[in-house]
Amino acid sequence: MARIYKKKTKKGIKWGFRAYIGTDPVTGKDIRKAKEGFLTQKDAKLAAALFERQFHNGEYIQPSKITFNDLCSEWERHYHSQGAKDSRLRARKIALKHILNEFGKVPIQKITKKAYQDNIDQLAIKFSINYVSSIHTSANMVFQYAQENKLIKDIPTKDIKLPKKKETVEDLENDNSIVEKYLEKEELEELLRVTKNEGLEGDLLAFTMLAYTGLRVGELVALKWNDVDFDNHTLRVIRTYYNPTNNKQKYQLLTPKTKTSRRTISIDELLINMLRIYIKEQDKIKKDNKPFYHDDGFIFATNEGYPKTIKAISIRLQRLLKKTNIDKAITPHSFRHTHTSLLIEAGVHIKEIQERLGHADIKTTMDIYAHMTKNIKKEASIKFSNLMEITSKKLIN
Numbered sequence: 418m419a420r421i422y423k424k425k426t427k428k429g430i431k432w433g434f435r436a437y438i439g440t441d442p443v444t445g446k447d448i449r450k451a452k453e454g455f456l457t458q459k460d461a462k463l464a465a466a467l468f469e470r471q472f473h474n475g476e477y478i479q480p481s482k483i484t485f486n487d488l489c490s491e492w493e494r495h496y497h498s499q500g501a502k503d504s505r506l507r508a509r510k511i512a513l514k515h516i517l518n519e520f521g522k523v524p525i526q527k528i529t530k531k532a533y534q535d536n537i538d539q540l541a542i543k544f545s546i547n548y549v550s551s552i553h554t555s556a557n558m559v560f561q562y563a564q565e566n567k568l569i570k571d572i573p574t575k576d577i578k579l580p581k582k583k584e585t586v587e588d589l590e591n592d593n594s595i596v597e598k599y600l601e602k603e604e605l606e607e608l609l610r611v612t613k614n615e616g617l618e619g620d621l622l623a624f625t626m627l628a629y630t631g632l633r634v635g636e637l638v639a640l641k642w643n644d645v646d647f648d649n650h651t652l653r654v655i656r657t658y659y660n661p662t663n664n665k666q667k668y669q670l671l672t673p674k675t676k677t678s679r680r681t682i683s684i685d686e687l688l689i690n691m692l693r694i695y696i697k698e699q700d701k702i703k704k705d706n707k708p709f710y711h712d713d714g715f716i717f718a719t720n721e722g723y724p725k726t727i728k729a730i731s732i733r734l735q736r737l738l739k740k741t742n743i744d745k746a747i748t749p750h751s752f753r754h755t756h757t758s759l760l761i762e763a764g765v766h767i768k769e770i771q772e773r774l775g776h777a778d779i780k781t782t783m784d785i786y787a788h789m790t791k792n793i794k795k796e797a798s799i800k801f802s803n804l805m806e807i808t809s810k811k812l813i814n
Contacts, residue, residue: 419465424453432458434465438472481568485528485559486521488568489513492559502671504659512548512555515540525560525569533573541580550579599754600628602762604743611740618702619717619725620733622695627749629685631756631774633657634731634749636678638724639670641714645692652684654775658724665723678775692716 419436433453440447450468455461497506519536520528533556541549557574564572600608605628612621627637635657644653657678660668673679695716702720703710711722719725730749738747745751753774760770771779 419469421458421461421465423458431455432461434461436465436468481526482524483568484522485525486517488525488563489517489559492562495562503669504671507661509555512552513559515552516556525563528573530573534577537577537579546580553577553579599751599758600743600747602759605755607741608737608743612737615740616737617733620737622691623717623730624734624752625691626688627752628755629688630682631753633753634727635659636673638717638727638730640716642696642716643714647689647693650684650686650689651681653681655679658727660726663726663728665719665726668724673775675775675777677777680772680775682773
């Protein structure tokens with residue numbers, strides 16, 4: 418039961434309350450909550466009753482001076498302990514820097530929804546909508562952690578309105594993003610032909626495998642020879658490569674992006690033959706560099722045996738693209754979209770495409786599915802024209 422008291426001040430009589438809220442586990446002393454400054458005894462009693470109800474219902478949050486910076490540090494340790502990959506944690510930390518710049522030294526209980534919304538609106542001026550969304554998602558995870566641990570009562574990130582891009586006619590006219598994401602069949606043929614004639618060691622196998630399997634580039638460079646089943650023509654995908662510093666010796670092998678990313682896929686006879694040829698070429702490299710070759714069984718290895726970096730694969734690709742007539746911002750990931758579009762063109766069912774690419778959510782596959790090749794669109798138009806041929810002639814004549 419709270420004790421109500423009155424106090425004489427320079428501004429007259431004020432009322433307050435003092436309530437018992439437990440025992441300090443370290444000192445063993447009683448902990449009490451006190452608040453004063455109420456104009457009437459009734460106000461003090463109402464405030465005391467509200468406090469006691471919140472306290473007994475577990476809704477009361479003890480005042481804390483923990484800053485957003487300290488909270489982030491605590492959350493990062495927790496997030497990592499829950500099995501978050503180093504790559505995911507690193508991405509979250511980068512995103513959170515933008516919130517830390519604004520609220521790093523502010524006690525979390527003083528961060529209001531309006532202040533947070535204003536910050537998001539400011540960030541939306543500087544960065545893309547997708548990146549602002551990533552920043553907000555990371556901040557929301559931190560505040561949810563604080564609420565779960567009863568450090569704050571309300572989450573300032575709740576029901577925040579993220580910015581929306583207003584497309585103009587000019588944006589739509591100049592939007593080549595869909596076309597830029599993959600190679601048409603003829604473009605792929607040109608790139609692989611150039612790679613065959615002018616590519617460096619391992620280039621032809623690497624880019625053919627990306628195009629013929631739809632692997633993520635991180636999955637590609639993490640492949641080992643024991644992942645290949647030469648008899649059954651299958652390829653096992655059970656790891657991915659992580660190396661933010663691009664130091665060839667300081668890499669990590671992580672589990673794939675999702676559980677569904679762990680998969681075994683069928684591969685083309687062409688790839689099997691190319692792998693058989695390449696393993697012999699690699700054996701020669703091993704012999705030539707035997708004193709300093711670290712043989713960990715990687716297929717796409719450097720002359721020292723370390724897996725090739727993703728950056729190295731990207732540089733090789735850009736070198737070859739310059740020798741083609743392809744005018745697109747192609748990256749190693751573009752082969753994944755290329756493989757998808759070609760599967761669609763070949764009439765492969767959407768579910769099979771999802772399993773082959775290792776997408777956990779079919780929506781991801783559907784998003785790519787929507788980016789059909791020009792050939793498919795032309796074919797749809799031709800089929801429609803053939804279907805409506807008689808009707809069309811009647812309209813003209």
